[in-house]
Amino acid sequence: MSKKPVRVAVTGAAGQIGYAILFRIASGEMLGKDQPVMLSLLEVPVEKAQQALQGVMMELQDCAFPLLVGMQAHSDPMTAFKDVDYALLIGSRPRGPGMERAELLAVNAEIFTAQGKALNAVASRDVRVLVVGNPANTNAYIAMKSAPDLPRKNFTAMLRLDHNRALSQLATKTGKAVADIEKMAVWGNHSPTMYADYRFATINGESVKDMINDQDWNANTFLPTVGKRGAAIIAARGVSSAASAANAAIDHMHDWALGTNGKWVTMGIPSNGEYGIPKDTMFGFPVTCVNGEYTIVEGLPIDAFSQECINKTLKELQEEQAGVAHLL
Ligand SMILES: NC(=O)C1=CN([C@@H]2O[C@H](COP(=O)(O)OP(=O)(O)OC[C@H]3O[C@@H](n4cnc5c(N)ncnc54)[C@H](O)[C@@H]3O)[C@@H](O)[C@H]2O)C=CC1
Numbered sequence: 001m002s003k004k005p006v007r008v009a010v011t012g013a014a015g016q017i018g019y020a021i022l023f024r025i026a027s028g029e030m031l032g033k034d035q036p037v038m039l040s041l042l043e044v045p046v047e048k049a050q051q052a053l054q055g056v057m058m059e060l061q062d063c064a065f066p067l068l069v070g071m072q073a074h075s076d077p078m079t080a081f082k083d084v085d086y087a088l089l090i091g092s093r094p095r096g097p098g099m100e101r102a103e104l105l106a107v108n109a110e111i112f113t114a115q116g117k118a119l120n121a122v123a124s125r126d127v128r129v130l131v132v133g134n135p136a137n138t139n140a141y142i143a144m145k146s147a148p149d150l151p152r153k154n155f156t157a158m159l160r161l162d163h164n165r166a167l168s169q170l171a172t173k174t175g176k177a178v179a180d181i182e183k184m185a186v187w188g189n190h191s192p193t194m195y196a197d198y199r200f201a202t203i204n205g206e207s208v209k210d211m212i213n214d215q216d217w218n219a220n221t222f223l224p225t226v227g228k229r230g231a232a233i234i235a236a237r238g239v240s241s242a243a244s245a246a247n248a249a250i251d252h253m254h255d256w257a258l259g260t261n262g263k264w265v266t267m268g269i270p271s272n273g274e275y276g277i278p279k280d281t282m283f284g285f286p287v288t289c290v291n292g293e294y295t296i297v298e299g300l301p302i303d304a305f306s307q308e309c310i311n312k313t314l315k316e317l318q319e320e321q322a323g324v325a326h327l328l
């Protein structure tokens, strides 16, 4: 018997990432090739955006995806999020010329407060939320805080792009296959302060740290390359990463919903105090997933260099959190 369809909301559906992700969700790459989906697509109530969204929907229709059993365009989160099982919050306000960080945080706080409240009011009580729109961790924190009737653990932020970037850099450095790398971890904020940590990583059981054996490369090449990759892509393309961001969002939701078979992945999730990260901080942690639930990989030793990196990214997140506290 075929599975009952699930409702998937995507915000910013007519944007760059929207265009790169919707076709993959509809083809079953996110939730499985046996899982029918209904898409609930949210865009701003602006004629140009709504018209562009209609165009994307025409293309989705033209793909005749067997798993796509329904789709609707929306301009109000209260209708877009009705009964949704999964919500990918991609649309957000980008930083404009001369815009201060505080101003960016404030305009996004408004968007994610409204969307958190709408999820709280109308989404499935089990909705799983991924925030992609930047600043992703703080936007996810705002949405979580605005949805007190939903489980905190169901709000997550996207660190998977940093995780995947780190895997590729390590594969290139070691000359080994990405698929053979296990136990990668990325800690903290989706920003250049994130700490991509390969101390526990293995390739066919061998330690990646021992294989590379170069702390200077770690501190002065690897970490800045992964941390500043978003900016490097903007410099090269003129616009920010979209296909790789969409791919990371697919990976994040896929693994959360369908499990990781014991493999570690990175998710931005609300802390419960693990590794000394204050409760509720939306922080990148290594996790494993089984049956729609994630579990933090606990008990990893944190050396002095790692602690310094973790403290730095935590400090930035706490400053972002403090910057929006009066709006929550
Ligand atoms: N967490 C991560 O790893 C990454 C995050 N991003 C972030 O993802 C976001 C989206 O990126 P793109 O698709 O390239 O941007 P884009 O500008 O191409 O598209 C964003 C879309 O969101 C819509 N939008 C804005 N506010 C909205 C709201 N309140 N409700 C519904 N829709 C809304 C806009 O009309 C626009 O169509 C940006 O904030 C970007 O910085 C991008 C790459 C990686």
Ligand SMILES: O=C([O-])CC(=O)C(=O)O
Residues within 6 Å of the ligand: 134, 161, 229, 230, 231, 233, 240, 241
């Ligand atoms: O840097 C940006 O603006 C987009 C982004 O988050 C990334 O590519 O990691």
